[in-house]
Amino acid sequence: MSSLVDKFPRVSDMLKLAKRRMPYFASEYLFAGTGYDEALENNRKVLNQIFLTPKYLKGTVTPSLKTKLFDHEYDAPFGMAPVGMTSLMWPGAEVALAKMSVKNNVPFALSTVACASVEEIGKELNGNGWFQLYPPEDKAIRDDLLKRAKNAGFKTLIVTADIPASSRRERLRMAGVSVPPKNNLRTFFQAAICPSWSIGTLKNGIPAFGTMDQYSNGNWHGNAKSKAGFAGSQMQRYVDWDYLKEVKDIWKGPLILKGLMHEDDAMKAINIVDAIYLSNHGGRQLDIAPSPLQMLPNIRKKVGTKFPIIIDSGFYSGQDITKGLILGADFVMTGRPFIIGLAALGAKGANHVHDILKDELSNIMEQICAANIEELKNQKVMIGKDFHLTDFN
Numbered sequence: 001m002s003s004l005v006d007k008f009p010r011v012s013d014m015l016k017l018a019k020r021r022m023p024y025f026a027s028e029y030l031f032a033g034t035g036y037d038e039a040l041e042n043n044r045k046v047l048n049q050i051f052l053t054p055k056y057l058k059g060t061v062t063p064s065l066k067t068k069l070f071d072h073e074y075d076a077p078f079g080m081a082p083v084g085m086t087s088l089m090w091p092g093a094e095v096a097l098a099k100m101s102v103k104n105n106v107p108f109a110l111s112t113v114a115c116a117s118v119e120e121i122g123k124e125l126n127g128n129g130w131f132q133l134y135p136p137e138d139k140a141i142r143d144d145l146l147k148r149a150k151n152a153g154f155k156t157l158i159v160t161a162d163i164p165a166s167s168r169r170e171r172l173r174m175a176g177v178s179v180p181p182k183n184n185l186r187t188f189f190q191a192a193i194c195p196s197w198s199i200g201t202l203k204n205g206i207p208a209f210g211t212m213d214q215y216s217n218g219n220w221h222g223n224a225k226s227k228a229g230f231a232g233s234q235m236q237r238y239v240d241w242d243y244l245k246e247v248k249d250i251w252k253g254p255l256i257l258k259g260l261m262h263e264d265d266a267m268k269a270i271n272i273v274d275a276i277y278l279s280n281h282g283g284r285q286l287d288i289a290p291s292p293l294q295m296l297p298n299i300r301k302k303v304g305t306k307f308p309i310i311i312d313s314g315f316y317s318g319q320d321i322t323k324g325l326i327l328g329a330d331f332v333m334t335g336r337p338f339i340i341g342l343a344a345l346g347a348k349g350a351n352h353v354h355d356i357l358k359d360e361l362s363n364i365m366e367q368i369c370a371a372n373i374e375e376l377k378n379q380k381v382m383i384g385k386d387f388h389l390t391d392f393n
Helices: 011-021 024-031 038-047 093-104 118-125 139-151 170-175 185-192 195-204 224-229 241-251 263-269 292-303 318-326 336-345 347-368 373-377
Strands: 050-052 067-069 072-074 078-080 108-111 129-133 156-160 255-260 275-278 309-311 331-334 381-383
Touching (some): 011 336, 024 185, 038 292, 050 318, 078 093, 078 108, 093 108, 093 118, 093 336, 108 118, 118 139, 129 139, 139 241, 156 241, 185 195, 241 255, 255 263, 263 292, 275 292, 292 309, 292 318, 318 331, 318 347, 318 373, 331 336, 336 347, 347 373
Parallel strands (some): 078 331, 108 129, 129 156, 255 275, 275 309, 309 331
Antiparallel strands (some): 050 381
């Protein structure tokens, strides 16, 4: 019997199988952007414009991928990005991904609007988890979320800045995406032709907002507005610099600001947070935004060589991760590839995606004789003619 690496040597080799095993509404939630999907497509185009020119006659190396961030040494410079509605795309996804992360010593970021709660997933992470906060305008909810995440064992907090308003996400509207899934014939038919997803959902329960749902019922002890006004992921979200400072004072641990794209924001942020996280929300929030990779070199120059920069949006392979690291990132987060692995192969698929990404990155380092991540980051790249750095002048 051939091994998984023979059948599926790349993440892209699992894509067709994953889509076949997911109901259409779940697949659309995973792969859709917003608007005309221009940001989604540009993320890929930009990555395709970056090339590495190797130098040879340097002997051979056995590369180390270990990367230190916030006094924790991870076994690779990548991790699982926060993804909302995770168990809608594949039943039990949060638990499977958390276990994958612990097994491989890479970070797992749990979204505020994931389907499993901070309490449930905190048990699986052995202190290895990051919690991503969609900042509620209601500070009573905010403070309770931070307390719950800390009590559940999450060590690192990500505050997401790029969601001052909900995006239109037209494809999701047309696909009828919701949590819980709509109880209609269309949804039933799409689920019925995907028996693995349906059986998994019966075992794991109908997807819901595990962390947030308690704030929409009468058991919440906050103010009347929070009791009556919260509905799923459509809560009022708000963040400014003063709000961010308040969060930092409450959290008292490593704090990451996610969704930055402008160098002015980056320069303000480094005086407040412990790392900045460049992202265009995977092309799902503002369709006319550039790729964060286009912003990375200039922001790296502005903040200096020592301040930690994390990046996501469009990274599907070890090659992609290599490009992010060489252009100035310290860590690359990715979400869709791990969900593809889950949908294609179940829990073992998430581990297989990790192994692919790590092996691809390691192989590139062997090819160019980079013994560690620092040596890799010192490599020179060639930029294609269609790659344009953003000019703020």
